[in-house]
Amino acid sequence: MxxxxxxxxxxxxxxxxxxxxxxxxxxxxxxxxxxxxxxxxxxxxxxxxxxxxxxxxxxxxxxxxxxxxxxxxxxxxxxxxxxxxxxxxxxxxxxxxxxxxxLLAASPPNSRRDLFRITAEPGHARRSDPHIPGVFEHVLLARGRARVGLLDEPVELAAGDYISYPGDLPHVFEALAPGTWATLVIEYT
Missing domain, CATH: 1.10.260.40 (lambda repressor-like DNA-binding domains)
Incomplete structure (x- = not known):
């Protein structure tokens, strides 16, 4: 858990x-x-x-x-x-x-971060294959509800919740409410 x-x-x-x-x-x-x-x-x-x-x-x-x-x-x-x-x-x-x-997450030394706005609707989960080794993903849910995180143990988030997880493992983002959107930061070390 x-x-x-x-x-x-x-x-x-x-x-x-x-x-x-x-x-x-x-x-x-x-x-x-x-x-x-x-x-x-x-x-x-x-x-x-x-x-x-x-x-x-x-x-x-x-x-x-x-x-x-x-x-x-x-x-x-x-x-x-x-x-x-x-x-x-x-x-x-x-x-x-x-x-x-x-503080939600600090940038480790020698890392790069990309920032994204994610919008999603209920119906189909976005399953992601592992990214390159050492990648971390950070999600701050702005609106709606979503199941986010590692494919085997996703966590249900509400607006304002934050999660980080290794992006070099299979992971998922599944909107559970219409109009769901989030900020996604991908951190490369």
Whole structure:
């Protein structure tokens, strides 16, 4: 069965592990990173212990200080198939406005992504043969309902749901409601 993510909310444990990992990788102390980011050392210590509730601005400052992509804070190693339901996933919020960002998938190093809009109607499933090795597909369903994913274990999605799966295995997209459409990203590594 496909792995499902926990409900939306601040992903403190994932952020904490990423901050510790990246600070260690850079060979920097808590004080050095806090100074570079313009935050208190105690704030960084809380974040690394998973007890802080960081704003989007604080996280960006830490990414700059650690010379890392923002997605590196929120994107733990991914399972082969990943489903994120609407309203779920790692969310961070801005401090100054009603703005929230949910990371669905980060681009791995040395990869290319193609973006497509998919429209489909009920009646015939689109079965795809495996693509070249290392390909991943990401689908964000915008409207309707669809059965999407690996041919042997497709997942029913509703509007707003996200799934990723290896595109180098047989897979399917089957619309279950009229007017179904989605965004498809094909990632080549």
């Amino acid at each position: 496909a792995e499902q993510n926990p409900p939306a909310g601040p992903p403190q444990a994932v952020i904490a592990a990423a901050l510790r990992r990246e600070r260690t990788r850079a060979g920097l102390s808590l004080t050095e990173v806090a100074n570079r980011a313009g935050i208190a050392k105690s704030t960084l210590s809380q974040l690394e212990s998973g007890t802080g509730n960081p704003s989007l601005e604080t996280l960006w400052a830490l990414c700059v200080a650690l010379d890392m992509p923002f997605s590196g804070l929120l994107d733990p190693p991914r399972p082969a198939v990943q489903v994120i339901r609407a309203g779920e996933g790692p969310v961070v919020a801005a401090a100054e406005s009603d703005y929230r960002a949910t």
